[in-house]
Amino acid sequence: MSDERSLATDRRGAAAHPQLCAGRRARLAEAMARLGGGVAVLPTAPERQRNSDNDHPFRHCSHFHYLTGFDEPQAWLLLEADGRSTLLCREKNLEREIWDGHRVGPAAAPAALGVHEAHPVDALDKIATDKLANAPAVWFPFGVHEGLQARIDGWLATLRERERLGVQPPQAQRDLTPVLAEMRLLKDEHELGTMRRAARISAQAHARAMRFSAAHFRSTQGRGLPEYMIEAELLHEFRRHGAQSPAYGSIVAAGANACVLHYAAGDAELRPGELCLIDAGCELDGYASDITRTFPADGSFSAAQRELYDVVLAAQEAAIAATRPGARKQDAHWAAVRVLAQGMLDSGLLNRDKVGDVESVIDSGAYRAFYMHGTGHWLGRDVHDVGEYLSLDEAPVEQPDGMGGRVVKRPSRVLQPGMVVTIEPGLYVRPAEGVPERFWHIGIRIEDDAVITDNGCELISRDVPVAPREIEALMRG
Template sequence: MTDSPHAARRARVARALQAGRGLALVPTAPETLRNGDAHHPYRFDSHFWYLSGFAEPEAWLAISHTGRCELFCRAQDPAHEIWDGARLGLQAAPAALGVDAAHDVRTLDELLPKLLAEHDSVWFPFGLHEGLAARVEGWLAKLRQRERSGARAPAALHDLRPLLDEMRLVKDEAEIALMRRAGEISAAAHVRAMQACRPGLREYQLEAELLHAFRWAGAAGPAYPSIVAAGANACVLHHPAGDAELRAGELCLIDAGAEFQGYAGDITRTFPVDGRFSAPQRELYALVLAAQQAAIGQTRPGARKIDAHWAAVRVLSQGLLDLGLLSAERHGGVDDVIESAAYRAFYMHGTGHWLGLDVHDVGEVLQRDEPAVEQPDGNGGRVVRAPSRVLQPGMVVTIEPGLYVRPSAEVPERFWNIGIRIEDDALVTPAGCELLTRGVPVAPDEIEALMRG
């Protein structure tokens, strides 16, 4: 597996460590007890998986500036494997994962000081794993106690997260293929939920349709807790699927995605419970869809990540004025609405985030090496921020404008309790962007046709 994408990524890390003769330490996530002696379903650490493709708990990677990579993992244990399944083991790991050596994880405290003594700096993810910094410091303290015998401890500690975050921000071909599949599975699940929807069902029953579709297609399950929100619940941004009844004449908002081989899909669709949009629902839906289309047009190489957000905000702000949710007499024109952030009464979140191994994936949003600029702070004031990150091919973002109208004397009653969000996953390409999640309809006529069918 030396030509695997994981080996190539480890080689990139090794090259980045050469100047400081560094050693990078990357642990995976621990198992988490649920209750009694039962654990939550295990999910590996994203950085560790990115570099190894190894899904077992109790594992570490040690990557040297020389290019040598050593794995610490659980040894095979027939007694435990009867209960928990087969382990890869020390003998099979080097060939299976493309590492140079594999050691029993129980020897970590014995062998790590020896490895550290061969390096001038040590790199690990700061603030990500509880107790990791103290453990590294303990290994270094052992070395310092032996300095009179010729042992030498690394003199510098560095945070590995910025390096790995930057690597993960631009997806390689292997990642893109997995994200396409995650998008396909997620879209098929949304189609299934739309087709199953009918008045009288409960939110949790639509969630069950999603879960069935995810697992049936080979996904590990949901990439995040699924949001299934009926009626007024759609105005709660992170409403978990509960027991609320789906009623005719109301909308249902589903924000859900599958995790496929570690990579997340993230789709939101809003559709009528009885298969037909009312006139007010269709008006707001058309506005949100137009805002998404404007944001898609700004998702391209050379554009700033924030450009998609402000394109959506402008369309939404003008629409709020046109539909009477905001008053021109009180709020002014579209520029005034944006400057005062009056639109945030109905649209209070951003238009997208990075997507990858994590749903809200790693990677700097701000371009820290550029001059600072002023932007609205969302509360009617101004805040100084570094400019937004410039997009480049291989980045993946979500595009998810929305509108959420709660009852208010200042808002036409026909729009009360309507919450709409439309979200797709976009891969930045040399020519613009590719939407990975359009296997589920987005146009209102197409949604109605699907639900009739």
């Protein structure tokens, strides 16, 4: 089977694997039981109106979909600490289904999703108060779903009115988010398989954008190429391989726009001799990919561009080497910073007479003039996925704050197999006194997605090249 065909086939999301979601619910229930029991209450995301008679495309709550595989709006999950699960969803309505599409409905939901029972969402208040009666605690995500706290307060008030009848409301409210976040941080093989496919689709989209740019400048004798046209190539590749949407707003930054970290693709034109920075990834079956590549508009790096690109690539290689089980999450960042700092000194971005050696550059935070963000984040159902970045079981210690000072906080957490991170160093050079003019307006970032394995890490996004010669060869082809 060809690579292209394999990307668009054998795509079964969590809803097609109810046993996976049932296992996740069972693990969550066990965690709740260890922590005193109770009932978890979790809604999916709300529908959002875009304008008159038109909604934004619906996207489920990541926590909810992780536990149910259900992607219809107006749905709730109630999970008891003994493992019993209850789904509340929209009833079947043939007239509305003509307009809005198929609904599973409460009658079919238990067989389709593996939940123990299902009811119409209109019965939520009664079902929830019945489930919460005499439960030791109510669990829900604190501060996430607008109106959820008020809804739960209403249920508790109803139960207090029944105290004379021997009914007790939950005596504790517990935050569901930390427990779910720790579960989601370690991906199972099904999740990793989906993320590998998402990364391959995104990598092919980046390669398509590179080829499109080079072909444009070959055929137009240098006419500018609007950023939105490059973005269209990305979106085309995402959708033709079955990805449901971009995982986030695509960054397509021409020339100086690459120095704006969260730049959105606009109508600025990419021109020969400039670099194009693309930070874009698709979402496939609820899982994100996140890739950044920086390439020369017409297929050839200039000497100045290549000099800084080599520094960023060396920084990424150092960060990759530091991304392994047993290492700390921040080890990759400081490995990249050290290489970047040395490159800033060697290239003249930083004046050695003013800032000192590499250690001084790191201690003072002088490198932040050209590298002001972290080197990676968790990746999963959300592009900046859930999970604590600091150790959960170690005492605070004094550490550098990256800005020339010191801070007391818990150490960075230790990496484990099954975690997925991005690795994304960069350099961003704006015009400034003392900065060599040949580097002005150059912005470079290289980002890959890495699965922590037993022996190191697996880069799942390398179907698009990073080496300068390989990028130039791709664009020539």
